Amino acid sequence: MxxxxxxxxxxxxxxxxxxxxxxxxxxxxxxxxxxxxxxxxxxxxxxxxxxxxxxxxxxxxxxxxxxxxxxxxxxxxxxxxxxxxxxxxxxxxxxxxxxxxxxxxxxxxxxxxxxxxxxxxxxxxxxxxxxxxxxxxxxxxxxxxxxxxxxxxxxxxxxxxxxxxxxxxxxxxxxxxxxxxxxxxxxxxxxxxxxxxxxxxxxxxxxxxxxxxxxxxxxxxxxxxxxxxxxxxxxxxxxxxxxxxxxxxxxxxxxxxxxxxxxxxxxxxxxxxxxxxxxxxxxxxxxxxxxxxxxxxxxxxxxxxxxxxxxxxxxxxxxxxxxxxxxxxxxxxxxxxxxxxxxxxxxxxxxxxxxxxxxxxxxxxxxxxxxxxxxxxxxxxxxxxxxxxxxxxxxxxxxxxxxxxxxxxxxxKRDWEDMQNLFWQMSWRMPDLEPGTVVLGSDIGVDYYSDNSLTAPLNLMYAPDSRSYDLNYVFYYSDVRLGSWLSALEPGVAIHQPYRSFDFNGSTDRVVAVKYDPPACLQVMDRTYANSIALPNLSETQVSELKLTDLSLIKSEPAHQPLTDIFTNQPQKDWCYYFETADLARQNGDYDQAVALGEEAIAQGYAPRAASEWLPFLESNIRLENWERTEYIADQLLSAEGNYENGLCNTLKRLSRQDDVPSADKLVEYMQEYNCP
Structure with missing residues (x-):
């Protein structure tokens, strides 16, 4: 030495x-x-x-x-x-x-x-x-x-x-x-x-x-x-x-x-x-x-x-x-x-x-x-x-x-992975968005990104060829913006958001509300499918957000992807891929596609990160009268920790009241069997 x-x-x-x-x-x-x-x-x-x-x-x-x-x-x-x-x-x-x-x-x-x-x-x-x-x-x-x-x-x-x-x-x-x-x-x-x-x-x-x-x-x-x-x-x-x-x-x-x-x-x-x-x-x-x-x-x-x-x-x-x-x-x-x-x-x-x-x-x-x-x-x-x-x-x-x-x-490192997953899941669930859309959320599950941060990749994904100072889209954290740039979570509220040399002009009439809490998948919240009954433990702010969602703003074509210059290539198909694409198929009424996606996911051993992610597959199997798979999914919902039986019962009740759903009597039997109120 x-x-x-x-x-x-x-x-x-x-x-x-x-x-x-x-x-x-x-x-x-x-x-x-x-x-x-x-x-x-x-x-x-x-x-x-x-x-x-x-x-x-x-x-x-x-x-x-x-x-x-x-x-x-x-x-x-x-x-x-x-x-x-x-x-x-x-x-x-x-x-x-x-x-x-x-x-x-x-x-x-x-x-x-x-x-x-x-x-x-x-x-x-x-x-x-x-x-x-x-x-x-x-x-x-x-x-x-x-x-x-x-x-x-x-x-x-x-x-x-x-x-x-x-x-x-x-x-x-x-x-x-x-x-x-x-x-x-x-x-x-x-x-x-x-x-x-x-x-x-x-x-x-x-x-x-x-x-x-x-x-x-x-x-x-x-x-x-x-x-x-x-x-x-x-x-x-x-x-x-x-x-x-x-x-x-x-x-x-x-x-x-x-x-x-x-x-x-x-x-x-x-x-x-x-x-x-x-x-x-x-x-x-x-x-x-x-x-x-x-x-x-x-x-x-x-x-x-x-x-x-x-x-x-x-x-x-x-x-x-x-x-x-x-x-x-x-x-x-x-x-x-x-x-x-x-x-x-x-x-x-x-x-x-x-x-x-x-x-x-x-x-x-x-x-x-x-x-x-x-x-x-x-x-x-x-x-x-x-x-x-x-x-x-x-x-x-x-x-x-x-x-x-x-x-x-x-x-x-993990936040970067979660952020990339957020945008890949958005691309699967929302292949295209009408210009002027506000993507609204609170408690978004990324720590090192503000809504200003997410507004940039949102526009790069859905308007990659834009060369204008007018933004086509904006990502808003309502828990941050409410009371300042966003006066209220109610219809008809104008939104003007400066973004340095850029500007966004829109309103709460053109909103898609989302929930993202990884490792669970991105959820598009709305009054019908993913509401406060289907998604337990939503905050009061999230309940107000979902009431503003207009699903017609989501388009299936053309299919946009996150900017691959920045993001890694599309990740391997996992449960969230099948959930997001099936949820979109359910929204579009393509129940055969949703069921096929569910069967493929189950065959590969994938399972939800949150039990509410079963619901698009539950509804699609009910509409196609696949009762064996329906009962399997119902059992998964009932055995999961949390109040997911409410989402099950709400789905059964909603479908039993629709004229285009076959075997309404079967749904009534299920509601009785599962002690639905």
């Missing part, structure tokens, strides 16, 4: 060792599942715009809130088009680059603290409070700007160390600082520059005035850029999305607002530091997570911890410093860490936005990562009197974070 440690003892090899360590823990945290990840959340509106108008459409599409961000999306979509792997690899590379840039900023300011810089970079790399790395297309933009900011700071510090000012370095650094115009999330971190310059330059200047002059000379160009940004953002562009509620509240009730603010600051500090890591120690249940995934969770967590222990043992300890200067970095790290926390929090607090370690508000934690990493360096240094205890702490934190990120990425 001593020979190995001696081999890595040189400064160059120690640096490469840090690079390797950062790459390993980044891969364990974010890279393992990259091939299985897809598109999420706001990725889809970007892809929809690109499909509809090409890269040239982004300036207008993004003009409402981030007019200077079009360059990023024009570049990435032109490179990767509809290939999720490309975006995920780029997002991974940008995340890794941010870690290396942070490491060198730390080394530049505190050059003698190589090992502590590596530990801080490790915490920066795998911070477990930010869960949205899998939303790759969108966060390629965020990390591009973040990297530009970090590069700008690093080049500024490198220039400050030089005896002669280097203009090429400065120009690149100034350009990097302009990134805040593209996205504002990291803009307030700009105010860290003078503090870092103070720490870096103070040993070189004995005269206080000369020190201040040198700092101002270096900082002034960045201050001017930041001032120009703030003037543009506050007074010209203003606040198109989130209003500065804190400032508005301060004008009317300053005392109350200040009390609220000062009570929130420590709470948010606890959230982004302690809570973020406490949550990462959560152990997944095998029953929820799956056996193989649980084994892999433990393997990755152990690998993260053990490999970190190996790298830490190979990294030489920082050289001892004089007692007089030993405490100096501790105070500096404390001040820098807390100042970074306040800078990152200022945007959140002024806009009165939530800060939580859960989707979707965990996105706000991204700007807090540098501050958390510096505070982690402080804690490591305090514990480092016992190298074993300090290294053990780091290994535990990294191991837990690696496991938490794997669990998070598994959640995204």
């Amino acid at each position: 001593k020979k190995i440690i001696s081999f890595f003892a040189s400064e160059k090899r120690q640096t490469w060792l840090v690079y390797a360590w950062m790459l390993v823990i980044c891969f364990l945290s974010y890279g393992v599942l990259i091939p299985a990840l897809g598109f999420y959340w706001d990725d889809f509106p970007i892809l929809f715009l690109y499909k509809t108008f090409g890269a040239s459409g982004f300036p207008e599409f993004l003009a409402s809130d981030r007019p200077f961000s079009a360059w990023n999306f024009m570049l990435t979509t032109s490179l990767f088009k509809f290939n999720p792997l490309g975006y995920h690899l780029l997002a991974f590379a940008l995340r890794y680059l941010s870690v290396i840039l942070f490491y060198w900023i730390f080394r530049t300011v505190w050059p003698e603290r190589r090992k502590i810089a590596a530990v801080a970079a490790g915490i920066f790399a795998i911070y477990p409070g930010f869960h949205q790395q899998p939303i790759a297309l969108i966060y390629c933009h965020h990390f591009s700007v973040f990297d530009l900011f970090l590069l700008s700071v690093l080049l500024m510090l490198q220039n400050a160390k030089r005896e002669k000012f280097n203009w090429p370095l400065a120009i690149v650094s100034y350009v990097g600082a302009l990134g805040m115009f593209s996205i504002e999330n990291f803009a307030t971190l700009e105010m860290l520059r003078p503090l870092l310059l103070w720490i870096l330059l103070k040993p070189k200047f004995k005269d206080f005035k000369a020190l201040i002059k040198a700092i101002l000379k270096l900082w002034l160009p960045y201050l001017l850029i930041f001032g120009a940004f703030m003037f543009w953002r506050v007074f010209i562009f203003k606040f198109p999305t989130y209003e500065p509620d804190l400032l508005e509240g301060y004008q009317s009730s300053p005392t109350s607002i200040l009390v609220t603010l000062f009570s929130r600051i420590p709470k948010d500090f606890f959230t982004v530091t302690v809570k973020a890591w406490l949550d990462s120690f959560r152990i997944p249940k095998v029953s929820d997570f799956g056996t193989s995934a649980t084994y892999l969770f433990w393997a990755l967590s152990a690998a993260g911890a053990l490999l970190s222990a190996l790298f830490l043992s190979l990294l030489g300890n920082d050289k001892p410093v004089e007692k007089a200067t030993q405490k100096k970095p501790l105070w500096e790290w404390l001040v820098v860490g807390l100042f970074l926390y306040c800078l990152a929090g200022s945007i959140v607090w002024v806009l009165d936005m939530p800060l939580e370690i859960e989707f979707a508000w965990d996105r706000m934690t991204l700007a807090f990562i540098p501050g958390v990493a510096v505070i982690a360096a402080l804690i490591y240094a305090l514990v480092d009197k016992s190298h074993f205890a300090a290294n053990l702490l780091v290994c535990l934190l990294i191991g837990s974070a690696v496991g938490a990120h794997f669990e998070n990425e598994m959640s995204y």
Whole structure:
């Protein structure tokens, strides 16, 4: 072991060792599942715009809130088009680059603290409070700007160390600082520059005035850029999305607002530091997570911890410093860490936005990562009197974070699968939809997609050749829209939905209500077939939704499929395929087709995920007087957990009253046998 440690003892090899360590823990945290990840959340509106108008459409599409961000999306979509792997690899590379840039900023300011810089970079790399790395297309933009900011700071510090000012370095650094115009999330971190310059330059200047002059000379160009940004953002562009509620509240009730603010600051500090890591120690249940995934969770967590222990043992300890200067970095790290926390929090607090370690508000934690990493360096240094205890702490934190990120990425992987299944099932149940249709739902069983997200693939499926800013379709979560863009769940209500540069105009007279709760199949809800009797445990909102469904909006031809540029090819026929196509056949009165589909599904050993999925086959077999199969299905409904006997009885009662249904007496016998009310 001593020979190995001696081999890595040189400064160059120690640096490469840090690079390797950062790459390993980044891969364990974010890279393992990259091939299985897809598109999420706001990725889809970007892809929809690109499909509809090409890269040239982004300036207008993004003009409402981030007019200077079009360059990023024009570049990435032109490179990767509809290939999720490309975006995920780029997002991974940008995340890794941010870690290396942070490491060198730390080394530049505190050059003698190589090992502590590596530990801080490790915490920066795998911070477990930010869960949205899998939303790759969108966060390629965020990390591009973040990297530009970090590069700008690093080049500024490198220039400050030089005896002669280097203009090429400065120009690149100034350009990097302009990134805040593209996205504002990291803009307030700009105010860290003078503090870092103070720490870096103070040993070189004995005269206080000369020190201040040198700092101002270096900082002034960045201050001017930041001032120009703030003037543009506050007074010209203003606040198109989130209003500065804190400032508005301060004008009317300053005392109350200040009390609220000062009570929130420590709470948010606890959230982004302690809570973020406490949550990462959560152990997944095998029953929820799956056996193989649980084994892999433990393997990755152990690998993260053990490999970190190996790298830490190979990294030489920082050289001892004089007692007089030993405490100096501790105070500096404390001040820098807390100042970074306040800078990152200022945007959140002024806009009165939530800060939580859960989707979707965990996105706000991204700007807090540098501050958390510096505070982690402080804690490591305090514990480092016992190298074993300090290294053990780091290994535990990294191991837990690696496991938490794997669990998070598994959640995204499964949501991507559920989302694709949703649209394939829609294509089977609703091969075509009349233009102007609103697909309405609530509690839709996908976690990382808003209704805005789903509106994009909905239009790409049913209107793939559209080149208009008028949307043909919209997906609405009524539990989200009700009371704002949707005034009421009743007939005749106009719906106008802006979608950045697109618009949808329709009404509640053209609605198809759906229920999707995987692994159960998609259900088109309506008053007749899939109502609150057939589908037990519907919410009040869902009951109101189904009353609006107009089944005539669903057409059998032409048959549309999800955009295969984005979605995987049609999955293997399973139960949901047979259910959806049989449900459509029942709607169209093709009972022979529905029965044939049911027989094929049963012959292949498929069975419903929810017992209500038997109902199209029940009705079709009754209409064809297949009594043996009818009784088999009835037994399945009666033996299922839940109140599915109500759906059975409702179907029997409804059919017994219809003139075109044969053997009404037989249905009456069944109702008596099954104790139907």
